[in-house]
Amino acid sequence: MSLAVLVAVAMFAGILAYALFGGADFGSGFFDLTAGGSERGGELRALIDHSIGPVWEANHVWLIYVLVIWWTGFPETFAAATTTLTLPLALALVGIVLRGASFAFRKYSATLAQARLFGIVFAGSSLITPFFLGAAAGAVASGRVPAEGNGDQLSSWLHPTSMLGGVIAVGTCAFLAGVFLTADALRADQRQLSETLRIRTLGVGIVTGAVVLAALIPIKHDAPTLSDRLLGPAMPVIVVSALAGLATLVLLVRRRYPAARVTAVAAVAAVVLGWGVAQYPWMLVDEVKIDDAAGADATLAGLLVVVGLAAVVVLPALVYLFRLTQSERWTTSH
Numbered sequence: 001m002s003l004a005v006l007v008a009v010a011m012f013a014g015i016l017a018y019a020l021f022g023g024a025d026f027g028s029g030f031f032d033l034t035a036g037g038s039e040r041g042g043e044l045r046a047l048i049d050h051s052i053g054p055v056w057e058a059n060h061v062w063l064i065y066v067l068v069i070w071w072t073g074f075p076e077t078f079a080a081a082t083t084t085l086t087l088p089l090a091l092a093l094v095g096i097v098l099r100g101a102s103f104a105f106r107k108y109s110a111t112l113a114q115a116r117l118f119g120i121v122f123a124g125s126s127l128i129t130p131f132f133l134g135a136a137a138g139a140v141a142s143g144r145v146p147a148e149g150n151g152d153q154l155s156s157w158l159h160p161t162s163m164l165g166g167v168i169a170v171g172t173c174a175f176l177a178g179v180f181l182t183a184d185a186l187r188a189d190q191r192q193l194s195e196t197l198r199i200r201t202l203g204v205g206i207v208t209g210a211v212v213l214a215a216l217i218p219i220k221h222d223a224p225t226l227s228d229r230l231l232g233p234a235m236p237v238i239v240v241s242a243l244a245g246l247a248t249l250v251l252l253v254r255r256r257y258p259a260a261r262v263t264a265v266a267a268v269a270a271v272v273l274g275w276g277v278a279q280y281p282w283m284l285v286d287e288v289k290i291d292d293a294a295g296a297d298a299t300l301a302g303l304l305v306v307v308g309l310a311a312v313v314v315l316p317a318l319v320y321l322f323r324l325t326q327s328e329r330w331t332t333s334h
Contacts (some may be wrong), residue, residue, distance in 0.1 A: 003301060004073075004294035008283070010307045011069040012276050018062035019272045020176070020265060021322075023169075025056045027177025029099070029126020030170070030204070031197070032119065038112060043193055044181075045119065049107070051184050055325060056103065058318060060096070065310070073303050074293040076147070077283045084151035085139055088132040088162075095129030098122075127170055134169030138162030141279050142223035143286035160218040161226070168215065171208030172268045178204055179248065179264040183257035194257075202252055209245045212271060225286050229278035237277055241270030 001009075028048045035041025071078040082089060102121035109115035135157045142161040145151055178201030185194035220227040230238065244267035251260035279285060283293040294300060 002291055002294075003297055003304070004291045005281075007069065007073045007294070007300045007303050008290045010304065011066055011073070014062050014066040014069065015276075016269060016272050018059065018066065019169075019172075020269060021055070022059040022062060023130065023173040023268065024176045024180055025052050025059055026099075026126045026130045027170075027173035027175065028052055028181065029123040030174040031178060031181060031200070033123035033127070034200075038116065043190065044197075047181060047185055047188065047190065047193065050188075051181060051325070055321060057100065058321060061314065061318070069303055069307075073295055073300055074283055074290075075295060076149075077288055077293045080147055080149035080151075080284060080287075081136070081140060081145050083149040084145045084153070084156050085136045087153055088136045088139070088157050092129050092132040092136070095125040095132065099125035099129060130169040130173045131166035134165040134167070135162040137169075137275070138165030138223075141165070141226050141275060141285055142219075143225055143284070145284050145287065147284060147287040160222040164211070164215040164218065168208070168212055168271070171204065171211055172271060175201065175205045175208050175248075176264055176268050179252070179257070179260050182252070183261055186257055198252055198255070202249060205245060205249050205252070209242070209249075212245075213242065223285070225282075226278050229280075230274065233280075234274045234277040237270050237274040241267050241274060244270060 028051070032041075032045055032048050035044040098121050102118040102125065106115050106118035106122060109118060138159075138161040139145055139157040142159065144156045144159070144162075178197060182194050182197040182201055185191075185197055216227070216230060219230065244263045248260050248263040248267055251257070251263060281289050281291070283290045
């Protein structure tokens, strides 16, 4: 395996981590948005604040990690993507900024009207961000980002593959968040809320799974290179995703929430991994392969050293943070 491929794998590991950890955060916005009025939705919104409060900002570490590796290790393709997909990437960035600001400001609102406004902004931006990130990924995977950059600002991402990528990103985030929130509610002894979340999460999971499988049909005509790989080398991963998603639904029906969290993570991880396998060996599908896109070997070697250092310095702190938020001590402080 070449240095370029090793760096690309390290970058994709960051994408996978962001999809899982950041995705669970973004997905909470769907349940916040649909919680109901101030009185009816207050309990759920308090649970969301308590569940994601310690980790929502930490999860952006993965996005920063991915961007740094991309522009350092594969600078020309980074430039090509950012000059072509300026609009969806800018909208995703706006969503990230608005989400963070409104999440913080909602806690210190002087009036109920202000709290409602910031709540709407938080929930809406939680949907906007994964949608446009998914749309940008769909543009790259469908071969609509030219190697020289400065591609069409609209047609590059306004097509079925990108739109489906955005919808799938929103759906998988909501499904993952729903499974975790359901377990959190039960652990906090909020049984009625847990039951409500369980039913809604089942609905989200069924719809999202149907969209993921149905997407294979339009992608076949809209992005043939990607489709050939999805139906070829990536097919076993897609099957794993379907089985893990089905297992999660069964476990939710049986109220086996700890196990459901594991299978939900596996299902979403397999969806993202399937995209990665399908896109390999391209950095920009149909335009530039990974080995051709890479920078100097010295730069790639340096990046791998940095990745190793990050694994030693950053990962233990993140693992401790996530373990703390899932502990009995944190739950009983709600």
